[in-house]
Amino acid sequence: MKTIDVCLSPDLLHLYDVRGKMVVVVDILRATSCMCTAIAHGVTEIIPVATLEECAELGKQGYVTAAERDGKKADGFDLGNSPFSYMTPEMKGKKVAVTTTNGTYAITKSKEAEVLVAGSFLNLTAVCEMIHQVNLDTIVLCAGWKGKVNLEDSLYAGAICHKLKNFLAPACDAPLMAKSMYETEKNNMLGFLQQSSHVKRLHNLDVIKDIEFCLTPDQFTEVPVLKGNKLISNTL
Amino acid sequence: MKTIDVCLSPDLLHLYDVRGKMVVVVDILRATSCMCTAIAHGVTEIIPVATLEECAELGKQGYVTAAERDGKKADGFDLGNSPFSYMTPEMKGKKVAVTTTNGTYAITKSKEAEVLVAGSFLNLTAVCEMIHQVNLDTIVLCAGWKGKVNLEDSLYAGAICHKLKNFLAPACDAPLMAKSMYETEKNNMLGFLQQSSHVKRLHNLDVIKDIEFCLTPDQFTEVPVLKGNKLISNTL
Numbered sequence: 001m002k003t004i005d006v007c008l009s010p011d012l013l014h015l016y017d018v019r020g021k022m023v024v025v026v027d028i029l030r031a032t033s034c035m036c037t038a039i040a041h042g043v044t045e046i047i048p049v050a051t052l053e054e055c056a057e058l059g060k061q062g063y064v065t066a067a068e069r070d071g072k073k074a075d076g077f078d079l080g081n082s083p084f085s086y087m088t089p090e091m092k093g094k095k096v097a098v099t100t101t102n103g104t105y106a107i108t109k110s111k112e113a114e115v116l117v118a119g120s121f122l123n124l125t126a127v128c129e130m131i132h133q134v135n136l137d138t139i140v141l142c143a144g145w146k147g148k149v150n151l152e153d154s155l156y157a158g159a160i161c162h163k164l165k166n167f168l169a170p171a172c173d174a175p176l177m178a179k180s181m182y183e184t185e186k187n188n189m190l191g192f193l194q195q196s197s198h199v200k201r202l203h204n205l206d207v208i209k210d211i212e213f214c215l216t217p218d219q220f221t222e223v224p225v226l227k228g229n230k231l232i233s234n235t236l
Numbered sequence: 237m238k239t240i241d242v243c244l245s246p247d248l249l250h251l252y253d254v255r256g257k258m259v260v261v262v263d264i265l266r267a268t269s270c271m272c273t274a275i276a277h278g279v280t281e282i283i284p285v286a287t288l289e290e291c292a293e294l295g296k297q298g299y300v301t302a303a304e305r306d307g308k309k310a311d312g313f314d315l316g317n318s319p320f321s322y323m324t325p326e327m328k329g330k331k332v333a334v335t336t337t338n339g340t341y342a343i344t345k346s347k348e349a350e351v352l353v354a355g356s357f358l359n360l361t362a363v364c365e366m367i368h369q370v371n372l373d374t375i376v377l378c379a380g381w382k383g384k385v386n387l388e389d390s391l392y393a394g395a396i397c398h399k400l401k402n403f404l405a406p407a408c409d410a411p412l413m414a415k416s417m418y419e420t421e422k423n424n425m426l427g428f429l430q431q432s433s434h435v436k437r438l439h440n441l442d443v444i445k446d447i448e449f450c451l452t453p454d455q456f457t458e459v460p461v462l463k464g465n466k467l468i469s470n471t472l
Contacts (some may be wrong), residue, residue, distance in 0.1 A: 008244065011247070011248055011250075012247055012383065014247075015247065015382070015383045015384055145408075147248065147251045148408050148410065149408075149410050149413065150409045151409045151413060153410060170431070170433070171433075172384050172433060172434070173381070173386045173387045173390075174384065174386060175386055176431050176432060177387060177390055177413070177417055180417050181416050184416055184417075192416070193405070195412050196409050197407075197409070198408070230389075
């Protein structure tokens with residue numbers, strides 16, 4: 001039986017060996033939710049970069065630039081971090097360069113994985129089917145919030161563990177924690193998240209519509225997969 | 237309103253500032269459960285040390301030595317890591333030097349705290365009363381397992397957050413995660429823990445009696461408090 005593991009923060013990733021494994025990177029609010037939305041709406045490639053400078057540089061090469069810092073769109077870039085930005089017809093066929101506070105860092109840290117995908121509630125079932133198909137030991141890497149754990153990414157990790165519980169064995173205690181929390185809170189995830197100081201802070205930024213959307217399962221069947229330094233649509 | 241925070245692993249402690257705060261170190265299986273048991277049974281002081289060598293050195297100075305590595309008693313020391321070792325009449329009045337895989341490391345890493353105590357289910361209510369009395373922002377530091385999170389320490393953190401929910405505000409998402417899990421699993425903690433690979437491994441070491449005891453709330457009213465390099469009985 002293959003295993004499922006959960007890394008609750010990139011600051012714990014040194015304890016995990018991603019080599020030879022499938023890694024699902026998750027930053028529900030909102031980096032990987034945006035990536036899934038973009039790929040589902042015809043964006044052909046996404047390059048995640050660590051810095052605003054690299055993002056701006058790719059902008060000069062024709063990439064649409066998306067940059068978020070501390071929950072807000074960074075000045076001088078085309079897009080911020082709302083999934084709705086990617087739903088317009090003009091995004092179809094575009095290439096995107098993206099940098100965010102937490103999500104792109106998590107992707108950069110796990111590039112040695114055999115298979116790396118971006119997960120979100122929006123493509124939850126598609127990611128689970130891909131885990132099943134790839135059939136490797138799998139790690140869900142939560143982007144968290146500046147190194148700390150967060151509710152929404154942990155809930156998503158729990159959702160994966162819950163849906164695959166008959167197929168994958170927990171590799172340590174983190175999957176059991178995430179699964180327990182998801183099974184308790186799954187019918188009221190928005191209410192649960194509203195206790196979070198991180199989410200309260202985002203509320204102030206008037207992104208409640210984004211948050212509700214990012215918690216909605218199975219809007220898309222596409223899975224962004226890393227090939228080289230680019231996320232493209234799932235073609236195993 | 238003062239805050240409660242939870243650090244799920246010593247490997248995340250760099251994200252927290254313990255200065256000016258009260259820190260509750262917890263290693264349910266079994267370092268801090270042993271410390272609480274020892275202090276409640278008349279041990280006058282406990283020196284937590286990082287290495288077997290330091291522990292042996294204190295042995296030469298008349299300390300009873302307790303040393304555990306990977307769940308087992310280390311060779312050449314007086315005691316291992318079972319709370320029942322401390323319940324004998326001959327322990328009364330003794331001084332103990334202790335080193336364990338995870339618990340003593342967590343104490344060493346948080347020595348800059350204003351108040352540092354050892355917590356366990358065995359003195360849960362007493363620790364909560366002390367948090368109330370000390371009235372500082374508080375961090376529950378889970379010892380975890382070799383850097384990874386574990387169920388039993390996270391459940392204990394959740395128990396503290398649950399019991400003090402009307403008195404302390406959550407400082408980040410980790411307290412909300414721990415509290416949710418505790419509230420779900422509190423009536424079947426042993427069953428929940430039996431899914432854990434860490435606990436399954438301990439089972440092989442025939443310590444089920446220890447585990448059952450370590451999950452029993454409120455056996456003692458004493459709280460081990462760090463003064464200098466020694467844990468002594470609560471005298472605020």
